[in-house]
Amino acid sequence: MLNYNSLHCLPSSEELPNSEDTPVDNEIQDLIPSLLKATLALVWLDRWDWYFGVKMGIYYDPKKPAIVPDGFLxxxxxxxxDGDLRLSYVLWEEENPPIIAIEVASPKHLGEYSTKKEVYAEMGILYYVVYNPFRRKNPALEVYRLEDGEYLLMSGNPIWLPEIGLGIGRERGLYQGIAREWLYWYDNQKRRLLTPEELIFVAQEKANVEERQRLEAEERVKMLENRLKALGFEPETIV
Incomplete structure (x- = not known):
């Protein structure tokens, strides 16, 4: 009897296009998911069971083109x-849909609140995050959770995501020298996780403090030696 496996008939990630050749509408669509990815890479440095894609195609149906979120986890x-980097994310190869899809909206909406939202629900993506910095009346950050095939809006900032063990939220900060509102990861105490840049700055400040303390200690020792010499003592002979 012939053993038939339908997966063998589907195109692989190597055969599928890995670029939609569509530029982002604004730089923030690249920077925000890149910031989240870089921070996560430090938090989960010792974990090998996760993947964060930025502007990467997700193939969810062999008869349809890939959908490209700004970021997904x-x-x-x-x-x-196989020890290499992904060309794209192919569901029939991965057998595991992303747990979060992130869209950074542009002034002209590109389906973030309609078609893309429907596709992500169809794929079974548990959380859908939409950040729209151009909104004025409604919240800029919306986080949805999939319940019975429908996305329900969650409240709060940051919003805790128990399946991941992290929260996601927004606040003003500095990234790549740009001061503005960014999306960040948070711990279960609602403390924002530091970005790679911030961790480097903290390490440098700690090193500077330690160096100042060392120089101050050497200066105090020198002053004490001078006082002893003024009193007729040689510091080297004092035991």
Missing amino acids: SVGVKRFV
Whole structure:
């Protein structure tokens, strides 16, 4: 009897296009998910069961083109595939949909609140995050959770995501020298996780403090030696 496996008939990630050749509408669509990815790479440095894609195509149906979120996170998957980097994210290969899809809206909406939202629900993505910095009346950040096939809006800032063990929220900060509102990860005490840049700054400040303390200690020792010499003592002979 012939053993038939339908997966063998589907195109692989190597055969599928890995670029939609569509430029982002604004730089923030690249910087925000890149910031989240870089921070996560430090937080989960010792974990190899996750993947964060930035402007990468997700193939969810062999008859349809890929959908390209600004960012997405999958857990329970290999960090690298066969020791290499992914060309795209193919659901029939991964067998695990992303747990979060992130869209950074542009002034002209591109389906973030309609078609893309429907596709992500169809794929079974648990959380859908939409950040729209151009909004004035409604909240700029909306986080939805999939319940019975429908996305329900969650409240709060930051918003805790128990399946990931992190929260996501927005606040003003500095990234790549740009002062503005960014999206960040948070711990269960609602404390914002530091970005790579901030961790470097903290390490440098700590090193500077330690160096100042060392120089101050050497200066105090020198002053004490001079006082002893003024009193007729040689510091080297004092035991």
